[in-house]
Amino acid sequence: MKYYSEEHEWILVEDDEATIGISEYAAAELGDITYVELPMEDDDVIVGDTLGVIESVKAASDVYSPITGTVIEVNSELEDNPGLINESAEKAGWICKLGNIDVAELDDLMTPDAYAKYLKTLA
Amino acid sequence: MKLIFDKGKPGRRGSSLPKMDVPPENAVPAQFRRRTAAKLPEVSEQDVIRHYTLLSRKNMGVDTNFYPLGSCTMKYNPKVNERAASLPGFAELHPLLPQLRRGGALTQGALEVIYETQRLLCELLGFADCTMQPLAGAHGELTGIMLIAAYHKARGDHARKVLLIPDAAHGTNPASAMVGGFITQTVASDAEGNVDIEDLKKHLGPDTAGLMLTCPNTLGLFDKNVQEVCRLVHETGGLNYCDGANQNAVMGRVCPGQIGFDVMHVNIHKSFSTPHGGGGPGAGPVLVGECLVPYLPVSRVEKRDDGTYTLRYHCEESIGYIAPFYGNFGIILRAYAYILTLGREGLKRISENAVLNANYMRVRLAPYFDQKVDRPCMHECVFSAAPQAKKGVHALDIAKALIDRGFHPPTMYFPLIVHEALMIEPTETESKETLDEFIDALIEVVKLVDTDPESILAAPVTTPVRRLDETSAARNPNLADI
Numbered sequence: 243m244k245y246y247s248e249e250h251e252w253i254l255v256e257d258d259e260a261t262i263g264i265s266e267y268a269a270a271e272l273g274d275i276t277y278v279e280l281p282m283e284d285d286d287v288i289v290g291d292t293l294g295v296i297e298s299v300k301a302a303s304d305v306y307s308p309i310t311g312t313v314i315e316v317n318s319e320l321e322d323n324p325g326l327i328n329e330s331a332e333k334a335g336w337i338c339k340l341g342n343i344d345v346a347e348l349d350d351l352m353t354p355d356a357y358a359k360y361l362k363t364l365a
Numbered sequence: 366m367k368l369i370f371d372k373g374k375p376g377r378r379g380s381s382l383p384k385m386d387v388p389p390e391n392a393v394p395a396q397f398r399r400r401t402a403a404k405l406p407e408v409s410e411q412d413v414i415r416h417y418t419l420l421s422r423k424n425m426g427v428d429t430n431f432y433p434l435g436s437c438t439m440k441y442n443p444k445v446n447e448r449a450a451s452l453p454g455f456a457e458l459h460p461l462l463p464q465l466r467r468g469g470a471l472t473q474g475a476l477e478v479i480y481e482t483q484r485l486l487c488e489l490l491g492f493a494d495c496t497m498q499p500l501a502g503a504h505g506e507l508t509g510i511m512l513i514a515a516y517h518k519a520r521g522d523h524a525r526k527v528l529l530i531p532d533a534a535h536g537t538n539p540a541s542a543m544v545g546g547f548i549t550q551t552v553a554s555d556a557e558g559n560v561d562i563e564d565l566k567k568h569l570g571p572d573t574a575g576l577m578l579t580c581p582n583t584l585g586l587f588d589k590n591v592q593e594v595c596r597l598v599h600e601t602g603g604l605n606y607c608d609g610a611n612q613n614a615v616m617g618r619v620c621p622g623q624i625g626f627d628v629m630h631v632n633i634h635k636s637f638s639t640p641h642g643g644g645g646p647g648a649g650p651v652l653v654g655e656c657l658v659p660y661l662p663v664s665r666v667e668k669r670d671d672g673t674y675t676l677r678y679h680c681e682e683s684i685g686y687i688a689p690f691y692g693n694f695g696i697i698l699r700a701y702a703y704i705l706t707l708g709r710e711g712l713k714r715i716s717e718n719a720v721l722n723a724n725y726m727r728v729r730l731a732p733y734f735d736q737k738v739d740r741p742c743m744h745e746c747v748f749s750a751a752p753q754a755k756k757g758v759h760a761l762d763i764a765k766a767l768i769d770r771g772f773h774p775p776t777m778y779f780p781l782i783v784h785e786a787l788m789i790e791p792t793e794t795e796s797k798e799t800l801d802e803f804i805d806a807l808i809e810v811v812k813l814v815d816t817d818p819e820s821i822l823a824a825p826v827t828t829p830v831r832r833l834d835e836t837s838a839a840r841n842p843n844l845a846d847i
């Protein structure tokens with residue numbers, strides 16, 4: 243199941259693993275992404291912690307963790323090809339995977355429908 | 366335009382030197398001698414002069430064009446300040462001179478300039494003491510943060526690790542706090558653009574080292590809650606840092622030292638009109654209240670009872686050296702000349718006119734853009750080009766179109782809390798006619814968004830190079846590959 247945060251991260255939960263990235267809306271807003279600072283594997287994070295930094299031609303923005311957990315994998319392809327987030331923010335441009343997650347926290351996030359409605363309020 | 370390397374001809378020289386009559390092995394040891402000739406342009410003196418004169422004519426600066434780059438305060442730099450800085454007695458001073466035996470007597474004028482500039486800034490801003498050492502605004506921030514750390518450390522108060530930073534702060538604030546070893550937490554703004562008092566209260570606690578407030582903030586707004594914010598932070602034992610980068614809006618009107626700030630920096634190259642060329646040199650003097658005076662960096666300029674000046678290096682509780690010598694002396698000197706030229710009343714009028722110009726621009730342009738908050742601004746105004754973005758023309762495109770019309774673009778996409786931001790800072794040195802020309806050009810561009818958007822998307826068309834490939838430049842900053 244996929245969820246979104248108000249800070250425009252998406253989180254896809256499969257079994258007890260969560261894949262995290264930034265939404266297509268966020269990628270489009272940032273413009274061409276030029277650098278991604280990834281978290282370290284085995285980092286423990288709680289909700290709201292900084293998972294990494296995304297730099298674009300417009301700005302540098304933190305990526306916040308929408309959930310508590312431990313980083314088990316990072317998308318190292320982004321180091322050489324940060325533009326992958328512009329091409330495919332919600333698939334190939336994922337940022338990291340977390341294990342050890344607390345699924346109860348997902349209740350605080352938005353479903354894809356709710357996120358679509360949220361985006362309309364931002365315009 | 367050709368690169369200078371692509372001009373000229375093999376063998377052409379700017380000057381003819383006589384044949385060397387010293388055997389090379391006697392002149393330079395073998396291991397230091399070139400094996401192949403240096404790859405220099407082979408051009409005549411005239412080729413060089415024409416090349417660089419042409420290049421300089423393509424330059425856009427505040428001496429040639431209106432330059433409303435928000436947040437940067439690109440005001441005109443009066444040339445009398447340059448004259449003062451080029452006086453041989455100042456310009457030819459050696460920085461080690463005051464440390465040499467009897468050198469102090471030869472540097473009294475320079476030491477007096479530093480001392481007096483500190484004194485004038487203290488008086489203007491309401492603080493007890495000042496250091497002119499920091500070499501830029503962000504360097505001043507770091508210095509101020511080190512002072513806050515030294516203060517808590519001296520009191521044995523080691524739990525205070527968090528610096529609170531409102532979301533309308535300068536981006537350098539959290540960066541400086543991190544470099545200074547603190548953890549940062551963001552405090553939200555309220556609907557009017559002030560610090561959200563309720564959110565601030567949630568963040569305050571025994572771990573609060575202090576708060577950094579950019580005031581006026583990056584929305585060009587003066588925080589109406591500033592006294593309450595300072596009071597609340599003091600109550601919990603934290604210190605208040607004022608990022609005074611935007612002091613040019615409130616000079617002579619607001620005394621940050623008297624409204625609860627313990628430490629602040631000002632950007633000499635912004636408020637006090639020194640050049641911004643090529644990323645520097647800048648100066649970010651730091652002013653402090655009594656509680657932080659013992660920690661100021663060395664060296665300190667002091668006035669003796671007989672009216673002479675000396676440098677003091679031994680201050681037990683000082684944070685130590687933060688920069689070589691005495692700061693960017695030439696810049697301090699220009700600022701001193703600027704302050705003396707204007708005087709207290711003049712500085713006040715500077716700020717009044719900076720605010721008046723920004724509000725004139727805000728009111729005339731308001732019908733064409735969105736605004737996050739609709740209230741009088743300080744020295745700069747921020748618009749959102751969201752209405753244009755919906756039609757496919759973004760803030761970046763509007764900025765490029767302004768270049769074709771002879772204006773340096775405003776700041777874009779900053780502050781981050783404004784969607785499609787265009788941040789305009791006219792400064793006090795511009796006439797109403799210039800402001801009107803700019804406003805009319807911007808309105809013309811906005812109208813073209815409806816009638817001929819392609820022409821905006823194609824801009825600039827009058828420049829030596831059109832749109833730069835910023836993405837490649839950022840992703841692969843390697844000129845050798847091009």
